[in-house]
Amino acid sequence: MSTPTTPDVPRPDALQGDGLGCHSGREQMLAAAQAAGKSDTLAQYAQDYPLPEGAGPHDQPQSMCPAFGSLRVGLRMRRTDTILSGSACCVYGLTFTSHFYGARRSVGYVPFNSETLVTGKLFEDIRDAVYAKADPEKLDALIIINLCVPTASGVPLQLLPREINGVRIIGIDVPGFGVPTHAEAKDVLAGAMLKFARAEAEAGPVSRPRAGVADRPTVTLVGEMFPADPVGIGMMLEPMGLAAGPVVPTREWRELYAALDCAAVAAIHPFYTASVREFTAAGRPIVASAPVGHDGTEAWLQAVGQACNVAQARIDAAKNKWLPAIRGALARTPIKGRVTVSGYEGSELLVARLLIESGAEVPYVGSACPKTPWSAPDLEWLTARGVQVQYRASLEQDIAAIREFKPDLAIGTTPVVQAAKQATIPALYFTNLISARPLMGPAGAGSLAQVINAAIGNKARFDTMREFFGNTGDGDRAGVWEKQPVMRPEFRAETRRQVIKLMKKRKAEEMV
Numbered sequence: 277m278s279t280p281t282t283p284d285v286p287r288p289d290a291l292q293g294d295g296l297g298c299h300s301g302r303e304q305m306l307a308a309a310q311a312a313g314k315s316d317t318l319a320q321y322a323q324d325y326p327l328p329e330g331a332g333p334h335d336q337p338q339s340m341c342p343a344f345g346s347l348r349v350g351l352r353m354r355r356t357d358t359i360l361s362g363s364a365c366c367v368y369g370l371t372f373t374s375h376f377y378g379a380r381r382s383v384g385y386v387p388f389n390s391e392t393l394v395t396g397k398l399f400e401d402i403r404d405a406v407y408a409k410a411d412p413e414k415l416d417a418l419i420i421i422n423l424c425v426p427t428a429s430g431v432p433l434q435l436l437p438r439e440i441n442g443v444r445i446i447g448i449d450v451p452g453f454g455v456p457t458h459a460e461a462k463d464v465l466a467g468a469m470l471k472f473a474r475a476e477a478e479a480g481p482v483s484r485p486r487a488g489v490a491d492r493p494t495v496t497l498v499g500e501m502f503p504a505d506p507v508g509i510g511m512m513l514e515p516m517g518l519a520a521g522p523v524v525p526t527r528e529w530r531e532l533y534a535a536l537d538c539a540a541v542a543a544i545h546p547f548y549t550a551s552v553r554e555f556t557a558a559g560r561p562i563v564a565s566a567p568v569g570h571d572g573t574e575a576w577l578q579a580v581g582q583a584c585n586v587a588q589a590r591i592d593a594a595k596n597k598w599l600p601a602i603r604g605a606l607a608r609t610p611i612k613g614r615v616t617v618s619g620y621e622g623s624e625l626l627v628a629r630l631l632i633e634s635g636a637e638v639p640y641v642g643s644a645c646p647k648t649p650w651s652a653p654d655l656e657w658l659t660a661r662g663v664q665v666q667y668r669a670s671l672e673q674d675i676a677a678i679r680e681f682k683p684d685l686a687i688g689t690t691p692v693v694q695a696a697k698q699a700t701i702p703a704l705y706f707t708n709l710i711s712a713r714p715l716m717g718p719a720g721a722g723s724l725a726q727v728i729n730a731a732i733g734n735k736a737r738f739d740t741m742r743e744f745f746g747n748t749g750d751g752d753r754a755g756v757w758e759k760q761p762v763m764r765p766e767f768r769a770e771t772r773r774q775v776i777k778l779m780k781k782r783k784a785e786e787m788v
């Protein structure tokens with residue numbers, strides 16, 4: 277797709293190349309953004325969301341448009357609106373996906389063309405939209421997200437007013453060439469909001485939480501999790517005289533203050549680097565890993581208790597209350613079979629721990645998220661049990677693991693599940709079927725067995741289907757046919773001949 281240009285308007289650097297989408301070339305977009313004044317933002321992203329050393333333009337996990345993570349966080353907050361600035365095709369995809377996931381509210385959009393981009397008019401248009409939208413009767417915050425092209429073109433959201441009539445204006449750059457996954461894009465927005473809220477709290481009194489101030493010291497939980505998990509975590513904290521605080525990303529602006537006002541922060545999902553930076557700046561200790569399974573819960577209760585200066589006797593009381601229940605639940609609901617795990621949500625290592633404690637053999641865990649200190653205990657626990665852990669896993673690595681380990685069940689993202697099922701290996705979607713269950717404490721200990729054992733038991737159905745369908749619909753037979761497909765290998769040979777001829781011609785022209 278190309279953006280129309282007027283003859284006298286130069287084509288912006290961000291629109292050079294073969295288009296203006298994800299396919300335009302990461303390096304080219306990065307260079308354009310740096311030249312356009314976004315070097316600091318991109319350097320911070322490179323530090324917060326690192327790619328492996330020597331990674332090339334395509335060496336990043338395949339996942340949906342990263343900006344979806346930020347968009348979703350904003351859409352789930354009360355009294356918060358979001359405006360996107362980017363190419364129409366990106367905005368179409370992002371709004372489609374958000375409504376598919378039940379956004380139930382409008383997403384604002386400021387369109388652009390080459391002229392408004394180059395002349396700075398796009399920024400003026402964004403500012404007009406922000407002023408038009410900032411109604412304090414309806415909103416606490418207004419989020420503006422620069423997608424790839426406006427980021428690469430240096431649209432300066434930082435020049436927007438900080439507040440309009442009491443409505444906070446949060447402008448963030450979330451380019452696919454700077455933020456590797458949509459998981460980390462959640463952190464971009466959560467971190468930006470925590471930073472803003474921290475400055476407000478330091479400057480003077482702020483709103484109380486809707487449910488009032490907790491009567492016990494709280495532990496803020498970082499990472500979107502199944503709704504029953506924060507409740508279960510709260511029950512486990514109770515014998516230590518602690519309570520579960522808000523979950524970050526929060527559902528409301530005022531929860532940000534309560535999140536910052538905690539005794540400790542539990543980095544349940546380990547990729548929230550920018551958010552952790554804000555909590556650290558606020559003087560809060562950070563606890564790694566999560567209360568999953570017996571060993572995970574034991575270590576986590578100890579770490580949280582120590583971080584909150586709880587007496588060892590009370591920590592032991594919590595352990596004595598909950599660990600036998602977890603052990604019992606694990607023993608009652610065993611999982612038998614070999615399972616590979618891959619996903620992009622950041623909880624993959626936790627799920628693998630739970631599976632192993634339930635009796636499953638887990639040879640491989642792939643996560644699209646990077647290695648951080650907050651998954652270090654999980655990495656250590658898993659590698660001690662011979663599990664191959666792959667951070668920043670690519671689709672190819674996940675599928676290679678399935679080929680190598682021939683699991684009884686593959687847990688993964690859509691393309692991984694598709695590849696496994698094609699190979700008659702039962703497979704489950706991580707997001708829909710694993711993340712939609714409790715994982716923590718006693719509730720989590722028995723929650724995976726039913727769905728996983730049922731899926732493993734389906735192997736015979738895949739074999740029957742394979743036998744019945746054979747290679748129907750494979751390769752050249754794919755698509756809708758009204759008659760028996762007739763293979764035409766000569767067409768393929770002819771196309772190949774023409775492509776080779778074209779490439780030779782291009783090469784010759786390049787040499788002239």
Ligand code: SF4
Pocket residue numbers: 296297298299341342343362363365366369423424425451452453
């Ligand atoms: S905003 Fe998202 S969909 Fe659009 S080009 Fe960037 S990564 Fe691709």
